[in-house]
Amino acid sequence: MTNHQSLIHIDDMMSFLDSSPVNFYAVETIRRRLEAADFVHLEQSEPWNEIRPGGKYYIVKNDSAIFAFVAGTGAPFAGFKIISAHSDSPGFRIKPKSEIAAPGQVLKLNTEVYGGPILYTWFDRPLSIAGRVILRSPSILAPDHRLVRFDRPLLTIPHLAIHFNRAVNEGNPLSKQKDMLPVLAHIDSAAQCEGYLLDMIAEQLGVEPHEIVDFDLSLYDTTPACLVGANDEFITSGRLDDLSMAYSAMTALLESEPSTMTQVMAIFDNEETGSGTKQGAASPELDYMLRRICAALGGSDEEYMRAVANSFMVSADNAHAIHPNYPEKQDPTNHPRLGGGPVIKINANCKYMSDADSAAVFRMICEQAEVPYQYFVNHSDVAGGSTLGNILTSQIPLRGVDMGAALWAMHSVRETASAVDHEYTIAAFKEFYNC
Secondary structure (H helix, E strand, C coil), X not given: CCCHHHCCCHHHHHHHHHCCCXXXXXXXXXXXXXXXXXXXXXXXXXCCCCCCCCCEEEEEECCXXXXXXXXXXXXXXXXXXXXXXXXXXXXXXXXXXXXXXXXXXEEEEEEEEECCCCHHHHCCCCEXXXXXXXXXXXXXXXXXXXXXXXXXXXXXXXXXXXXXXXXXXXXXXXXXXXXXXXXXXXXXXXXXXXCHHXXXXXXXXXXXXXXEEEEEEEEEECCCCEEECCCCXXXXXXXXXXHHHHHHHHHHHHHCCCCCCEEEEEEECCHHHCCCCCXXXXXXXXXXXXXXXXHHCCCCHHHXXXXXXXXXXXXXXXXXXXXXXXHHXXXXXXXCCCCCCCEEEECCCCCCCCCHHHHHHHHHHHHHHCCCCEEEECCCCCCCCCCHHHHHCCCCCCEEEEEECEXXXXXXXXXXXXXXXXXXXXXXXXXXXXX
């Protein structure tokens, strides 16, 4: 499975990535695909009386998290098969009152770093803007939400020429406030700055500027996802962490058959900033949803507790592949490679939810799906990050495993992965949902 023709999902995944420049658009892209497959939207403020065994449903939280499930055909206590991932990626958010008149008669935007991007990878690229805009409506408590995306390159963050910093290649500390502000336009005077961005947004949406109350807008790299390598081995794109796992979870759910257990896809937001939001994994959102599903299928609180005990979760967030130029950064015996299959993530200090039991379950899922698998353990002198798995287990005592596809340059504006690993991952996820 090494040439492009054998990668049956890769073109679709690249289309998904290109359609999902920020978290809000990722959720909108998933929503559209779910509805095309006859998933029914459930409102959280309404009763869930319509849920039936084998039925397909989804909910959206804050426009930036999405949860879908196929109700189990077995008893309410049969349990849940859950795959979780996240919609957000590190980058730059645009601040309110962002317009700044800069020397050289240019307008730049004031931004704030979101998460932990590799800052210098954002220099000198064609960037644009996408996100959510909040408009006035007849109800103060229910303003209108609209998505906006500028499909053409609008901005760039120009690097300082080497002639002004001869030591740039010897290490270049960056100020997030000074060095990383993007240029938007040429202006004749500072007076042009006020309201410039809002006027652009209003024109894009076909509304008046005074109708815009607020926004959640981010920068994104406009360069499309593509395959590279002599044999199209690699995929390079923005936001592979973690939209590649969100895509794999969605695809597996859409391509699986109903099960006696309820099959769940949970795409959270704000993992890159600690998950501590109402749409993040540290919230009780998943617990609330699972309780409501169990109750709608006729289960009691006691049966919900039994269902949790019978459940299993795959926390899908990407892993670090051994780097061809920095092999010493990896553990000497547990260093996944691109193309080696899904990566089971292990940490002695419980940064991941994996243990021997859950790792063995996922390993056997991969064996059943006839895909290779690998292990990642941090180099003992290098501290690792945490993922959704151990955050979610603080809310629900689930068995589960942390895993992902191996990446180079995680948190770069463009990351690189193996194309075939995503076929392997989808196959493993389908096996999990169908087993």
